[in-house]
Amino acid sequence: MLAAGIAAAVVGALVLATADGGPGTGNGVVGAGxxxxxxxxxxxLGWLALTRARRTA
Structure with missing residues (x-):
């Protein structure tokens, strides 16, 4: 979950940085946000799950 979350945040930030126009223009600004x-x-959530798993084990 950690790797997927990091990837989603990075790709979303890249789309936000390169999109011209605002919400409703079809550039994916809302989806990227x-x-x-x-x-x-x-x-x-992934970090909390890993912390909890290490504490219990």
Whole structure:
């Protein structure tokens, strides 16, 4: 989950950086923003799961 979250956040940030136009223009700005947010959430959840697994084992 960590690698997928990092990849989603990075690719979403790249799309946001290169998109010309705003939301509703068909350039994927809203989807890229959601990819960044959900990617960072996946990283946090994956890190918490790894921390919990190491603590229990």
């Amino acid at each position: 959601m990819a960044v947010v959900l990617g960072l959430a996946a990283v946090v």
